[in-house]
Amino acid sequence: MEHVLMECPDSRQEVIWDTVREFFARKRIDVEINVGTIMGCATMRLAGFWGARGLGVERAFRIVVSESAFLVWKIRCEKRIQHAEDPDWQLPEEAARERWTAVIKKRMAQDKTLSDKKRFRKQYVANWLVEDTWLDLRNPANYNRYRIPRVPGVLVGIGVAGRDGVG
C-alpha cells in the first residue's frame, strides 16, 4: 500500500501529490503527505484562519486527501489492467493533473448542490461549511468576507488557471 501511494511510478502518485500540495498552499495547510497522514486524514486536526480548529480546513483536507489517494489507486489499476502488455506505458503528467482537477471540481459542485437545504434535508451541508472548505485562504478578498457579512468569497482555483501565482 505504501508503495502504491508514495513510490509507484505506475500510479502517477508524485504528480497527484504535487497538485495536492498546491491546493494545501491555498488552504494554508502545512502537513507532510505520507502514509500516516493519508490514512489519518479523517481525524486530522488542523488550524483554521480564525482559530485553533478550522472545520472547513479539516474538511478540505479529508476530502482532497481521500479523493487523491483513491485516484492514485485507480490510475495504478488502469495501468495494470488496460496497459498490461506495455510495461513502459505511463499516464502523461498533464492527463494525471486533469484527472485530479476533474475529481475535485466534481466534489466542489456536489458540495454546492448539497448546501441546498430544501432539496437535501438529511445530507444537507451548511453553506458556511461548504464555503469554508473551498475558500482560498491566501486571497486577501476573503478577509472581508468575515468582516462584512454576505460578501461572496473567492474559492480556491482548481485546474490550470488556479495554478497561477503558486509560490
Ligand SMILES: [Zn+2]
Ligand atoms: Zn509500483
